Amino acid sequence: MEFTVIDYSIFALLLVLSSAIGLFYALSGNRQRTVQEFLLANRNMSFLPVALSLLATFQSAVAILGVPAEIYRFGTEYWFLGCSYFLGLLIPAHIFIPIFYRLHITSTYEYLELRFNKTVRVFGTVTFIFQMVIYMGVVLYAPALALNAVTGFDLWSAVLTIGLVCTLYTTLGGLKAVIWTDVFQTLVMFAGQLAVIVVGARRVGGMARIWHLAEEEGRISGIDLDPDPFERHTFWTLSMGGVFMMLSLYGVNQAQVQRYLSARSEWEAKLSCYAVFPCQQIVLCLSCLTGLVMFVYDREHPLAPAQRPKSSDQLVLYFVMDVLRDLPGLPGLFVACLFSGALSTISSAFNSLATVTMEDLVSPCCPGLSESRATLLSKLLALGYGLLCLGMAYVSSMLGPVLQAAISIFGMVGGPLLGLFCLGIFFPCANSTGAVVGLLAGLAMAFWVGIGSLLQSMGAAGEPSPPNSTLLPTADNLTTTLATTLLTPMLASQSPTGLQKFYNLSYMWYSAHNSTTVILVGLLVSLLTGECRTAAVDPRTIYPVLPRLLCCLPPKYRQKLCCGVAFPDQDSDHTDTVMKSNGMANGLVPPGSGQREQEGEGQGYISMGGAPEYSLQETSF
Structure with a gap:
């Protein structure tokens, strides 16, 4: 199984075109001379490229390798994850995007300072940096290693080329x-997966026959309504637990929020979130169909024992190299698809890390930086994180099986960060002490459960295979850990009890469990240390969820549910009265909010750190 010249040419074309896009925007327009242009694309992007970039950011090579292998081995139960996409994208569109966009922030963690204080902002930023630095090296190294194992493609040549x-x-x-490279790479991913599905289906008699044979073999799963959170995949685990996972990705993750903020208007930002929904369904459908085609093709065209893959995450590449072996160029197209997933994820990580480092750590310490120096420093930060990614890829090669823990970090950290933002947005009584303690408690819980599950799974004899599945020998290489961590359970010995059973919590509930821990601990600590002075809370940082849910109550009761936060009245023209009740009319602004009052023809306006002015009526909920 080797690449032809055509395959290498297609793979090289992906790299050349991706580089050309970067050079084009480096030499056109304002030539990335301002921080606003470099970090936020001048806030002038339309919804469609933003939507495709949102899709590509977390459609990594891990998912392209792992989801078909999951369907091949365990059936179509995973397909029900698509049910979580509706709420997982609707909630960000109507809650998170309006708040972040109207605050006119650059880094998501600026919100934490506006809502709490600078300490909470720094804690959130450092947590995010830790999460992405660990993850991006693995995302770069894993597909290169899988490709090397299957095709003999030189490992470090692939790592260095993609990274650089x-x-x-x-x-x-x-x-x-x-x-725009995300847009191009998304199209390449679609093309690569479609090519494999079409050619594979033709060789086994079409999709109707594939579905029929898969159903006979028990690969078409029904709806499992078991509510047990320790069951690996059920309808509730995937549809409800998946909502929290989606919120941690599309609601508060800097890489995604930065794309919302680059849109030319709040409506375009919302529209991009709506557009991701059908795109996500298509991507999930293509991955699941690839798994079914793999399953039927393997039954009718089995590989020789010496050619069998050594780990489950190599199944896709072995299948692709076999089914496309007579069609030069198509294996190269799929490899380009695979590395497009890696490129889109890594580039998003570089850019978002440069943004939070610049906005949350450097700018507050060096307030006198000129625009040109700030832009240059932002570029150097992106370059530095790129080189760090290559270093992390090398470290990844040295860690071996411990990398399962490194991959788990991405999921374990996302939940506590989601809980931190939800604590600030939905609970006006929460204070900064509660936020910090809640975040630390959530991280402690996340690592306790995650590492406990890892150690328990490493102590197990091996991965059990479902009935009628192709048995795969247990492998101790890096790539085995990828699909295992993201798409298979942390497995333990038979009939676990006590803490061992607790460690068997389905990975799909990790975000929900950890974010809930942050909220509960944060509220408890806030009550014990003295509730936040709600009169000093900027109403734009709060979403009045209870007044909205209980909209049928009389106004005086809904006002009590606001916990003393004076929200502007959309239906009232008495803006001055609202401002006085919020302590702003006399120049009293919330401590640490960074706001200043300006007069504008009888109407009060507030400004956020030099951002364009917005009236209170414009930003009302």
């Missing part, structure tokens, strides 16, 4: 280059 190309176009072209 990604660093080049991210550093030169900024967010605009990242978004």
Whole structure:
């Protein structure tokens, strides 16, 4: 199984075009001379490229390898994850995007300072940096290792080439280059998966026959309504637990929020979130159909024992190299698809890390930086994180099986960060002490459960296979850990009890469990240390969820549910009265909010750190 010249050419074309996009935006327009252009694409992007970039950011090579292998081995139960996409994207569109966009922030963690204080902002930023630095090296190294194991493609040549190309176009072209390369790479991913499905289906008699044979073999799963959170995949685990996972990705993750903020208007930002929904369904459908085609093709065209893959995450590449072996160029197209997933994820990580480092750590310490120096420093930060990614890829090669823990970190950290933002947005009584303690408690819980599950799974004899599945020998290489961590349970010995059973909590509930821990601990600590002075809370940082849910109550009761936060009245023209009740009419502004009052023809306006002014009526809920 080797690449032809055509395959290498197609793979090289992906890298050349990605670099060309970065060079184009580096040499056109304002040539990335301002921080606004480099980090936020001048806030002038339309909804469609933003939507495709949102899709590509977390459609990594891990998912392209792992989801078909999951369907091949365990059936179509995973397909029900698509049920979580509706709420997982609707809630960000109507709650998170309006708040972040109207605050006119650059880093998501600026919100934490506006809502709590600078300490909470720094804690959130450092947590995010830790999450992404660990993850991006693995995302780069894993597909290169899988490709090396199957095709003999030189491992470190692939790692260095992908890493350097990604660093080049991210550093030169900024967010605009990242978004447009994401669009191009998304199309490549669609093309690669479609090619495999079409050719594979034709060779086994069409999709109708594939579905029929898969149903006979028990691969078409029914709806399992078991509510047990320790069951690996059930309808409730995937549809409800998946909502929290989606919120941690599309609601508060800097890589995604930064794309919302690059849209030219709040409506375009919302529209991009709506557009992701059908795209996500298509991507999930293609991955699941690939798994079914793999299953039937393997039954009718089995590989020789010496050619069998050594781990489950190599199944897709073995299948692709076999089914496309007579069609030069198509294996190269699929490999380009695989590395497009890696490129889109890594470039988003570089750009978002440069943004939070610049906005949350550097700018507050160096307030006198000129625009040109700030832009240059932002580019150097993106370059530095690119080189750090290559270093993390090398570290990944040395860790071996411990990398299962490194991959788990991405999921374990996302839940506590989601809980921190939900604590601030939905609970006006929460204070900064509660936020910090809640975040630390959520991280402690996340690592306790995650690492406990990891150690328990490493102590197990091996991965059990479902009935009628192709038995795969247990492998101790890196790539085995990828699909295992993201798409298979942390398995333990038979009939676990006590803490061992607790460690068997389905990975789909991790975000829900950890975010709930942050909220509960944060509220408890806030009550014990003295509730936040709600009169000093900026109403734009709060979403009045209880007044909205209980909208049928009389106004005086709904006002009590606001916990003393004076929300502007959309239906009232008495803006001055609202401002006085919020302590702003006399120049009293919430401590640490960074607001200043300006007069504007009889109407009060507030401004956020030099951002364009917005009236209170415009930002009312």
